[in-house]
Amino acid sequence: MKACVIGASGYTGRELVKLLLAHPKVELSVITSRSLAGQPVEKIIPQVTGIANGLLFSNPSVEELCGQQDLDIFFLALPHGTAASYAIALLAADKKVIDLSADFRLNSAETYKEFYGEEHPAKELLQKAQYGLPELERPSWEKSKLIASPGCYPTSILVPLTPLLRKNLISTSDIVVNSMSGISGAGRNASEKLLYCERNENASAYGLPKHRHLSEIEEQLSLFADKEVVISFHPHLAPMNRGICTTISVPANENTETSKIYEAWNESYGNCPFVNILPSGTFPEVAHVVGSNRVDISAHFDSRTKRLVICSTEDNLIKGAGGQAIQSMNICEGFDETSGLL
Amino acid sequence: MKACVIGASGYTGRELVKLLLAHPKVELSVITSRSLAGQPVEKIIPQVTGIANGLLFSNPSVEELCGQQDLDIFFLALPHGTAASYAIALLAADKKVIDLSADFRLNSAETYKEFYGEEHPAKELLQKAQYGLPELERPSWEKSKLIASPGCYPTSILVPLTPLLRKNLISTSDIVVNSMSGISGAGRNASEKLLYCERNENASAYGLPKHRHLSEIEEQLSLFADKEVVISFHPHLAPMNRGICTTISVPANENTETSKIYEAWNESYGNCPFVNILPSGTFPEVAHVVGSNRVDISAHFDSRTKRLVICSTEDNLIKGAGGQAIQSMNICEGFDETSGLL
């Protein structure tokens, strides 16, 4: 099976390339980049030296890509908006697309406009897209031609919360989520704010109270709660390359009990290789999940405030991006779900 | 004026020593440590090389310390419990004590027992102690002989919240506080968990839901709200030497308005040299306060959730420990409040 990565200059694209080059079932045969066309992949992503098979970045037109018969699956690691334009053409050519941008994560074009500030570029595709968080549900993914790979923050929040909402084990109001992200989450733009000396020995909140990822978090939470859920979300940058550490505070409802929380998690995730449920009273650590496709979670009931505290960690570039995309591909293609992943 | 630091082997004690050696109005003439007695201060705290005047660590008995007529003020940088035993003797000898431990931060001996797991060692002194967060109130401190310097987390929470509670500008229930601390906050014990390779490129929650600092945070919040306040508090470790980044989510009440929040802050802190009020929509950064005695704060109203988000940062070893102790001394002794501090 042959794969193509479109747009591989950022941190997400690079990690995806690295994972695909090491994947036992897939041959990564085309890597595109407008700015890097002609350059050896090993020169630009030195971490893959020795495993990149002499690949060069190329810059084919969409038409050329659509015309390559032997290319089976396309990963889009592009900015939102741009991704949609590729997806339209590739789907029209009956290609399989896994989009890592935000373009197809939402069901609602109105929400897209509210959070991304522009009309959705391909409204007709929104209902055809599959939200690619495999732990949430596994319907007829095989038939899906368009997977919208979730954002990094949403993954760390939806995995622990959705089983509890589905079973009405927690309140749906006054949920407060704090997340710390490694700096790669802010992208690879040469901006003064992201210089080493600006972020090292530093930490701060940013983008609150209305970060774009809220749109996709709330849409999914509402689906599982079967009513509208609006949450507080506070993203932060912490001085590390990778990883997300999320802490969620949820008011208890009449059903909330630690044992039921764990029962619901065990039931939902008993067969999920990438969800690691830790005992109450222990705390997931970013360093334990970096390099893996896992989400580690634990829950703690606070009898003083009648609130449940849920902690989760993940690698933002793997489970929060490239690894999750590959996990989705594995499922769609009938590979072992863990193929090429740790 | 001559000062003595008792117990200077930890990060708090070291920073305090450094600040006192550079203070223009105080001579630091005795630095005690059981384990380091006889060693030159410059050897153990190389950061003060050239300004330590040949001082050696010593290990005098409490009686000897009490008998030194020319020693005016004593800083206790000791574990809780031990600090109290020194305080009893020093106060009996009519010395001025600034205690950086938790021993005298609470009014209630019951709360102390609940959170620290042992009987309070000097209950009779609890009412005599002054909670040393100068921004909160400045009564007749000159007369106070015992200052209980606050914890690092409480400082970052109490400074922004107390003016709002006093004026009933926010709800008092369902307050959720998340804090990230630099690793120095975990102390200087040779523990595997605090090794460089364990904390670097790592982040995690810890000690929740009932961290010891909650006792002092809630007691002070309740005082200012004039009713019992119970909060959720989620401390985290982030990979940096110093600094605390706190994000507070508070439900709005009928009075909550961004402009009123800022009015209350300006009114309370207009003359406070160490509170830096940032505009709504901007976020305090740890790197901006490291090395200073400041707390930087800002507030953001979230109309979607009807909650107020407050962000604050401080240097945990300065405003959260040694710097605050010196600020208290400056006020007590009638020095310029900023003397020896940035």
Next chain:
Amino acid sequence: MKACVIGASGYTGRELVKLLLAHPKVELSVITSRSLAGQPVEKIIPQVTGIANGLLFSNPSVEELCGQQDLDIFFLALPHGTAASYAIALLAADKKVIDLSADFRLNSAETYKEFYGEEHPAKELLQKAQYGLPELERPSWEKSKLIASPGCYPTSILVPLTPLLRKNLISTSDIVVNSMSGISGAGRNASEKLLYCERNENASAYGLPKHRHLSEIEEQLSLFADKEVVISFHPHLAPMNRGICTTISVPANENTETSKIYEAWNESYGNCPFVNILPSGTFPEVAHVVGSNRVDISAHFDSRTKRLVICSTEDNLIKGAGGQAIQSMNICEGFDETSGLL
């Protein structure tokens, strides 16, 4: 094929376990540790959660280990001295041993005594051991029962220098080597000096002028130069988890020319999957080799001083330890040399 790791509590042992658990040709079936016996491997090394197959640490006697018929290969991740005592028994039982300690890296028992301060514990085995740096030479390794896996610093120095000494392309006197190591190189002991706050934002030389690794570096260099080589070696700690960055200054001799240097490297390493030769004028970076088993090297002639400058980088825990041990196993067992390695 079944493998056993003896002593897996340190950073080297942990990385080795992680690599072996992911190796496609080997089943890691026994992991021993005196202090951790009975504990699940996933609990102690959370990075292998999901791939550790329920393994527990165990603490069998040497006799029990020797008696396990189905155990084919033993990796010793033990302190020097202790490693030798295991090796003696395992070899007597005709087991294959790959020792990651310093016990069998030297040919000379006298040098061992000089650098390690004690009599060599198994002199009779010194001549039977194979120095396990596969890039240097590949004789009849298949027959070797005892592989002495090299130290981290030596690997970064021997790979670039030995082809040049063999061809007499550089002087053998006045070689000056500076290396920076990530903190994992200093081990996992709960020592105050290795606390996060002591090594973060810090850098320093240590252990010079007579670091223990000099013994093995000089013995190998002398072998390839066919005369005694004595060098200056200056190790440093730099604030990062992993990696070694080595810079070597060598006086030119009458044969030194950049083109000849690269010819010699290309000739020696043309078929070596883990040596990456970079053009003169570019510099290897630690971040490019972390996670891989590669050594990246480049050379630069300084016409002003008539000295050659050679730069190299590697991951100290992979090519400098566990990865190299696996590479040796791959070669001995006839697997693809890159099996289980990046």
Next chain:
Amino acid sequence: MKACVIGASGYTGRELVKLLLAHPKVELSVITSRSLAGQPVEKIIPQVTGIANGLLFSNPSVEELCGQQDLDIFFLALPHGTAASYAIALLAADKKVIDLSADFRLNSAETYKEFYGEEHPAKELLQKAQYGLPELERPSWEKSKLIASPGCYPTSILVPLTPLLRKNLISTSDIVVNSMSGISGAGRNASEKLLYCERNENASAYGLPKHRHLSEIEEQLSLFADKEVVISFHPHLAPMNRGICTTISVPANENTETSKIYEAWNESYGNCPFVNILPSGTFPEVAHVVGSNRVDISAHFDSRTKRLVICSTEDNLIKGAGGQAIQSMNICEGFDETSGLL
């Protein structure tokens, strides 16, 4: 006394501003920046919040600056070339200038051209400039109107070496210097290579074998040796904000003895408050000098190679830049040499 900083947007300029604002004898009354004119200094350099007295960045012409009668001293924190053009005008107006650029560090315009690639912009001033490394010599500085503040690397090399060369205690050939610098040494340009995720967990050599600082290092060494000295210099970047860690390897000559090295240092630096001589066998650490104006040095004789190893550390932004400039000012103006410095 009133001071002006011209060009304060980089890390050097910012640190200089911070130090000057805290200096007890100087009022920093003008801070210029083309790009930041009109902005409050506290907004751009948040570290000085509360001590910047409402200062704004301004953008006066050189003529306006020359015309301000009450401005006594000008610090140039500008790129080389630009600095010279300001210096010409300011000196013509009889102002005192401390230049932190490379423009006046060399005696030889030819060397400037060789290393900086362009004609020297003000050759006639080269002989009037005083090389501002106060530890080296203290002639009639009071009369000097133009101080050329040294580079960061040169300071860490010249302080330990010059006393030894002056007394002929070491060889002058085959000197090999390796330095690691914190990332602030690479400047504050928004370049991809300096992004947090590119430099964190990374280390590498760069700019060798002919780094620009060699010009000034060799010129000074040659002055003190009274013959031409050509050295090998290998700069590296290490993942920390600040600090330089230098390790120098020098062949012994017939006079080399550890005791004589220390005698020479003690004689030269006995009265120097910012040189800290550590015992042989101990190693300077970057973390011990960060925040101070000190250089820490130690020496170790290697009897195996007959070479002397010298280690030094400094804060590249203080003793390597802003602090040294202030130290020079203190001496010129007759203030206590340590005024405003730690």
